[in-house]
Structures are given as C-alpha cells and as structure tokens.
Amino acid sequence: MEVLSDRKILDSWAKNVSPWVKAIKNGQIESRRIATDQAIIETITSVSGNKVLDIGCGEGWLVRELLFLGLSATGIDAIEALINKAKELGDGLYKVLEYEKMSSRTIDEKYDIAVCNFSLLGKESVEHIFKIIPSILNDNGYFIIQTLHPNVSCGELPYIDGWREGSWTGFSNEFSDPAPWYFRTIESWSNLFHKHGLKLIQLKEPINLNTGKPASLIMIGHAVIQ
Amino acid sequence: MEVLSDRKILDSWAKNVSPWVKAIKNGQIESRRIATDQAIIETITSVSGNKVLDIGCGEGWLVRELLFLGLSATGIDAIEALINKAKELGDGLYKVLEYEKMSSRTIDEKYDIAVCNFSLLGKESVEHIFKIIPSILNDNGYFIIQTLHPNVSCGELPYIDGWREGSWTGFSNEFSDPAPWYFRTIESWSNLFHKHGLKLIQLKEPINLNTGKPASLIMIGHAVIQ
Numbered sequence: 001m002e003v004l005s006d007r008k009i010l011d012s013w014a015k016n017v018s019p020w021v022k023a024i025k026n027g028q029i030e031s032r033r034i035a036t037d038q039a040i041i042e043t044i045t046s047v048s049g050n051k052v053l054d055i056g057c058g059e060g061w062l063v064r065e066l067l068f069l070g071l072s073a074t075g076i077d078a079i080e081a082l083i084n085k086a087k088e089l090g091d092g093l094y095k096v097l098e099y100e101k102m103s104s105r106t107i108d109e110k111y112d113i114a115v116c117n118f119s120l121l122g123k124e125s126v127e128h129i130f131k132i133i134p135s136i137l138n139d140n141g142y143f144i145i146q147t148l149h150p151n152v153s154c155g156e157l158p159y160i161d162g163w164r165e166g167s168w169t170g171f172s173n174e175f176s177d178p179a180p181w182y183f184r185t186i187e188s189w190s191n192l193f194h195k196h197g198l199k200l201i202q203l204k205e206p207i208n209l210n211t212g213k214p215a216s217l218i219m220i221g222h223a224v225i226q
Numbered sequence: 227m228e229v230l231s232d233r234k235i236l237d238s239w240a241k242n243v244s245p246w247v248k249a250i251k252n253g254q255i256e257s258r259r260i261a262t263d264q265a266i267i268e269t270i271t272s273v274s275g276n277k278v279l280d281i282g283c284g285e286g287w288l289v290r291e292l293l294f295l296g297l298s299a300t301g302i303d304a305i306e307a308l309i310n311k312a313k314e315l316g317d318g319l320y321k322v323l324e325y326e327k328m329s330s331r332t333i334d335e336k337y338d339i340a341v342c343n344f345s346l347l348g349k350e351s352v353e354h355i356f357k358i359i360p361s362i363l364n365d366n367g368y369f370i371i372q373t374l375h376p377n378v379s380c381g382e383l384p385y386i387d388g389w390r391e392g393s394w395t396g397f398s399n400e401f402s403d404p405a406p407w408y409f410r411t412i413e414s415w416s417n418l419f420h421k422h423g424l425k426l427i428q429l430k431e432p433i434n435l436n437t438g439k440p441a442s443l444i445m446i447g448h449a450v451i452q
Binding site for chain 2: 154158159185203204205207213217
C-alpha cells in the first residue's frame, strides 16, 4: 500500500524498528545529538510539572532520560516492537497504543506534561491527539511538541499543508520504505493549539550550530483554566 | 553616521518619505498589495476591540482603512514628515512620537488593540515598545505585529538575532540610504511576548501566491489578566 496516509506511516515504521533502535543508541542522527535531544529535555524541565506522558516514545530514550532526572514518565507508542525494546532497555511504564485509540479511557491517568518529540507525522492521528490532549492533562498542564521546522523542512515545495514523501537520506542503508509525513505550516500548528483551547505560550528554535539554521521547532501549549 | 543603530533607522527613513508615500499610494510593493495589507486588516478585525493604536503608522494607510471599517484608530510615528502626510491624506488622529518616548504619560489613552505593521525594525526601540505595551492596552487587549518572516528573510546568514544592512532592492531608484534592521528569530519574538506578560495566542503566515512562500509573519499577543 503506497498511499500517503496515517496507516502507511505505521507500516513503514514497523519495518524499521531494528535500524532505528541502533541509530538512536549510537547517536547516528547528528541534529539530535548536537541540538534537539538536549533542547526537548531543557524545555520539559523548564515548565512546572513532574508527571510526563511521552507520546510516540519509540525505544524510550526520552522516558529513560526523564526518569534519570527524577521525573515520572510513561511512554506510549503504536509500534509493539519499539515498546518491547523500550521495556528491555530500562525501567519506565510503557504501553502499546495507536494515537487514534488514545482517549481518557485508554489513558486512565492525568499528566502534568504531554510531549511529542518528532512523533507527530500524520494527519488525522495528529488532529486526534490535539482533540484528546485537554482531557488527559491536569489543570495548567503543558503540551510540548518538537517537530521538523516547517520553514526549513519545506524545501522548494509550496509552503502549504499536505502529505509529503518520506526519505531516509542521511540514514544508514539498513533503513527501507520511508514513512510519508504530513507537512504543516507554523500557522497550522498554531491553529491546532488555538482550536483545542491550548495557549501557545512559547516557541523555540534550537539551532544546529553546524548549519547555522534551526534544527527544529518546539511549541509549548498551556492548558489554562479560564 | 553609518552605524547600525535605532537612530540610523530614523535618519534613513526621514530621507525616504517622498518615495515611500508614492510607493504606498501606487501599490508598488507587490507583497503588500497581494498579501500582507489584507492579512493585517483581517487579523485586526478578527479580534475583539474597537480602539486601535497604529504604532509606526507611516503615511497612515492602515489608520484610514480601519476608520473606513468603522473602528477608531490613532497613528503614531517618529517621522514628522510622514505624520504631516497622514494628516493631509485623510481623517484620523495622528501624533509624532519616537518609540523610545512612548509611555503611559505620552500615550494618555488606553487601546483595545495596538498594531505594528512592518514597523518594528530596531533593537532597543522594539524592546521599549514591548515594555510599555501592557500599560497602554485595556484589560484583555491585543498586541498585533506583522513583520518580515524570520525564516524567509534570514537568507544565507546564520539564524541568530543581530543587526543587518538594509536594502531597497525591488524599490524605485528614488529611494536612498536604506535603513538597517535588527533581525530576530521566531524564538526571540516569542520570548519578547512571554517576557512582557503577553500570551502569544496565534501566529499567521500570509502566503505570497506568486512565490508560494510566506510573505510575512503575524503574531497576536493577548494581555490576559491573570
């Protein structure tokens, strides 16, 4: 199935668990190693809150980092093989759960902070997460997203929302069948926060010092009780 | 005086009043004509409020548009010749005032909306405006900025705050001595809102349909009473 869809994203990722686990373990992704890993940790620890839900946790590196820093952290991911790997690699609570199945029933606790670190790649699945986020956050909780910087990742294509073909350029040749992703402008991200009652209180642009350009965009949403 | 400074910006603009008035009158700046003029008007009318302060109003086109739409609008600008031109071109309240001299004393009324349409070009002068904005806005007032999109206007230079040389490329050859400007990243703009108690509630990226890229960045700050 080669269509560009949320389902295709999961199919592709399920095929790349093993090289992905290796890439993270060995620090093969330069922008993560020199910029974005530290940036997401600093952002999480800059807001008040102790109980973190890592949505799209993959093999769990961020959950382990947060536990190491003394926070409480739970990871969820749609790919069972990644969750199995996460459980194998350390402590932490993990659960296999597709984004579309997230609800206040399947997520039966509330969190101070929900984080998506380069894990919002789809269309409907992402919209669903924004819809349910307010119901799984504590009052005054935070929703933190790190994603490819829209203006940098746009490339030569028009700056409008839409599905894009994936690529493993720059990754080892063990990777195959790259996942498509749904491009969103900064305005569209901003609208998602606004529409779901989250105040977009801060934007960060971690710089990749090797390129002098933003390595990512971090957005902090605040679930303020009116 | 060729240094890059807030003072030099005013010196340069004072020399270009006549071609600027002509450029605006004749719609010579394509991105304004096809994208950003309409975008700032739509943004102002999308938030609640009637009484608008246009900071850096130039020859007053936006004040006149807002009056035409039934809003109350006052324009301030540091360049006396531009304010004289604004008064000549139509109704509206206008005042010559340098940004650094803005205070709750020199601005003796409060506004529902303060807007800066491509008029935040300096360093200290911009920081001063953010500092005094909360004192000149009514409770729940809005501060709306339209500016060059940082990721587009950055060009090949490193994506970090700093003074940049100006240019009149694309303008008529009646323009001279281009004003320098102080480049700010999206993160830096976001920090200015945050630091001064303004919630950055929405970001917009009006698209230039001829280039397919953002023509500007619009930020809406909300002076929420906690």
